[in-house]
Amino acid sequence: MFAKRLKILRKDLKLTQSELGKNLNLSQRAISSYENGLRFPDEQILNSFADYFxxxxxxxxGRTNIKNIYKNYD
Incomplete structure (x- = not known):
């Protein structure tokens, strides 16, 4: 589920893998590996993705379909 959601979020912002990698100080290859389910990020990188998006x-x-519970209370 992580790989699919990462790709969708990136595409929603119209970013290339290279652009996302640059923004998060990761390589395009790392982003591709995450999106293709070949690698899974460590806790720090996972939190970076959550913060970025x-x-x-x-x-x-994939534990919830609510993107950010705190936005629902604004």
Whole structure:
């Protein structure tokens, strides 16, 4: 689920893998590996993705379909 959600979030922002990698100090190859399910990020990188896309880690992992529970209370 993580790989699919990462790719969707990136494409929603119209970013290339290289652009996302540059923004998060990761290589294009790393982003590609995450999106293709070949690698899984460590806790720090997972949190970086969540912060960057303003979603919860639970959303990235497929544990919920709510992107960010705190936005629902604004």
């Amino acid at each position: 303003d979603v919860s880690v639970d959303y990235l992992l």
